[in-house]
Structures are given as structure tokens and as C-alpha cells.
Amino acid sequence: MSLKILVVEDENDLAELIAYNLKKEGYEALVCLRGADAIKYLEENPPDLLLLDVMLPDYDGFRIAQYVRGKESLKDIPIIFVTARDMEQDKLKGFSLGADDYITKPFSLKELLARVKAVLRRVGKERRQTQFRLGGIHIDLEKKEVKRGEEAIELTPTEFLILSALLENYGKPVSREYLIERVLKRDVYDRTVDVHIKKLREKLGEEGKAIQTVRGFGYKLEI
Template identity: 60%
Template sequence: MRIFLLEDDTDLSELIAYHLQKEGFNVLCFSKGIDLLEKVKDERPDLFVLDIMVPSLDGFRVASSLKSLPYTKDVPIIFLTAKTMEEDKLKGFELGADDYITKPFSIKEFLARVKAVLKRYGTLKGGGIVNLGSLSIDLEKMEVRRGSERINLTKTEFLILKTLLENYQKPVSREYLLEEVLKKEVYDRTIDVHVKNLREKLGKEGEWIKTIRGVGYKLEAL
């Protein structure tokens, strides 16, 4: 798998690239966002790892550009940054990031999170089976099981769950759920009722669906 890494600290860039390559990844490093954007015109990687505070074109602006391009909009993004403020993290997720890792960080944790993003992305894209706690979610058959027990979800409940999985750790607005899941104009409280029922049916894993006040919901392990 090919990873594009944007990091202007040469020592850190080389360290990250070394460990990714040890895990079998093919890594191309950039110190400037504009160079990365030029390269994606010729080659589409499997993952972007972006530092935010880089010269000339910061990681947020690079991510915004990548999400606007038809050939990179579906490629997952991990932000790797010293910016630890909650508003920075929210901005990163609003721009479409799949994970946000703050410096300093453990290389082991970093590698684990890279693999988790790629696995989740590949599974969701391929319509495979996703594990959520003790639950097994079959995206193709639209089935959820805990062991041999099947959990009966309505189509709407399953689509909400799938959407939250696709945006794991990222806030999903009520408006988006109304437009993309229900695909009709209804009161936004209708979504709240579906989410309430979904939480109850999922049991302990239902607690992983968190309410983001004034926004909507996100799915995140406790």
C-alpha cells in the first residue's frame, strides 16, 4: 500500500517512513503541501498522513483540496500534529479526517492507528464484515449479530449505523443523516428517535454512539 506523508521535520519524517516501510508500506515523503498536491495529479495513494503546521500550505488547506478533488476525495486522511486544542481536532474531522494523532506519539500506537484506518476503509469499501466490540456487522447482508444472536435493526437504523461507521470518531450532523440516510424532509427529531432505538438494540455498544450537542452524533469506542 502507498502512503503520502506530509511532514516538514526531516528527522521525524524519516523515522515515520522507516517504521511504515518495515511494516510493508510504500511511503513517499513531502515537506511542502503544494508538492503533495502536484504529485496526486499523477498518482493516487491509499492513505494521506498530514502534519498541519507546514510551510506555505498547511495540512488543513491540503486536506480541503484533497477532499475537493474527484480522484482523492475518498482517500482516508490522518492528521499528525502538535495542535492539541479541541477546536483544531473538530476542524480536522470536519475536513474529512479519519483520525487525528497529536505529538508526541508512540510509533506503535501510530502504526496501529494507520492499520485500523486502512482496515476500516477497506472493509467498508468492499462491503465486508466490521467488528464493533462484541458485535459483527455484515455490510453486504445488512445484518448485525452478537455471537449467534441476530440483532434485528430496521433498514433506517442499519443505514445510520453504517454511516457512523464510515465516519468513525467524526461528528455526523443530523442534517447529513436526514439527507443521506432518510433521503426525505422530516423533522430532525426523527433521527433522534431512530438513534435512541439503535442504541437500545445494540446494548453496551450502543453507548459508543455519542451525542454531539448542537451537531449530531459520532461513533467512538468508550
């Protein structure tokens, strides 16, 4: 059975384009152009994931997210905000309401699909990749092992969590806020994340150069 994704987006052409590409990937996709229609659908036929625009003609997307998280039968549905609002306070508000990811317009469909798959993997709805190669390094997320050949590379639990998040979002920028809110899940300063990244790069040696700084945003992993 295909996983169901509800696309709540008031720009009809964009909504249909997103839905078309989701269907090409094997998902069942339904479009709602208004928040009221989305809430009605959520009540009657809860999806496996909610792609939610913030600026809708009737309901604020944040309000819909708050409704979903407050409803026992809906609270576990993963939410990805899709919006033109890229202010830091908007992103933090989205994550504080329980968003699983936040992507700003304009975006590539390839990036959106990758984020959908990553979120579905994280919540256990889609099979999660656990084996990665990074140059000469092998990473096993299940066993929490990082090795160069037979030699183990010892990472702290925090360093391993950050590396896992970067691997699962390979090629896509990951914000410091995302790492703090959704990966580390505790209150730390942005600078603390930077310190962990610096140590991680050092331990990975030559492959550590694959962790690239995205100025003013965060990091991405790409060789």
C-alpha cells in the same frame, strides 16, 4: 502492487517513523516535509491515501486538502489529517473540506495504522471486513443482519450505520462529529446521535454495554 501512501509531515523524525511502520504493514510510503513538495508529488504520482499535517512551514494543510478536492484527477484521494490542532472548529473545517478522518497528536502508531486501514476499506481500496462477533451477537455488514443465534435483532438504518462505524473502528474513539459528517452524512444535533446510541444499546442487550461513552468526544466499541 502495494498501496501508496503519501505522508506530509514537517517533523522529520515523526514522518520517518510513520513511513517505517506503514512499510512494515505492506504499504509503499513516501515522505514530504513541505506542502510545495507534496503538491508536486501529487501531480506526478497520485497516491492511494494522503496523511496530511495541518501545520506545515509553507502551505496550510487545509489549503492542500482544498487543492486536492478541487482537482478532478486528485479529488477522490482519501485524506487523513494528522495534527496537534484538536479544536472542534479545526476538525469540522477538516471534514468540511472532505477529510476522511482526523487524528490528533500525540497518537499511538497502532491507532494510526488502524485508521489508515479503516479509511482504505471504506473507499474500497482494501478488503473490508464484513463479519463481526460481539459477545453472543453476529453482525453481517454485507447482508445488514444482526442476530443473536437465530433470532434477528431489528435495527433502524441509522442504528445499523452507527454500529457499523463503531465495529470498523473497534477499540478507537469515534467522535460525534465523525458520525454526523462521515456516517450519517446529514445535519443533526449531537443529542440526536446520543438518542440513537441509547436505543442501540438497549436493542443489543448485554452486548450494548460494549458501546462506551468517551466523555466530551463521542463513543467507542470495546468488550
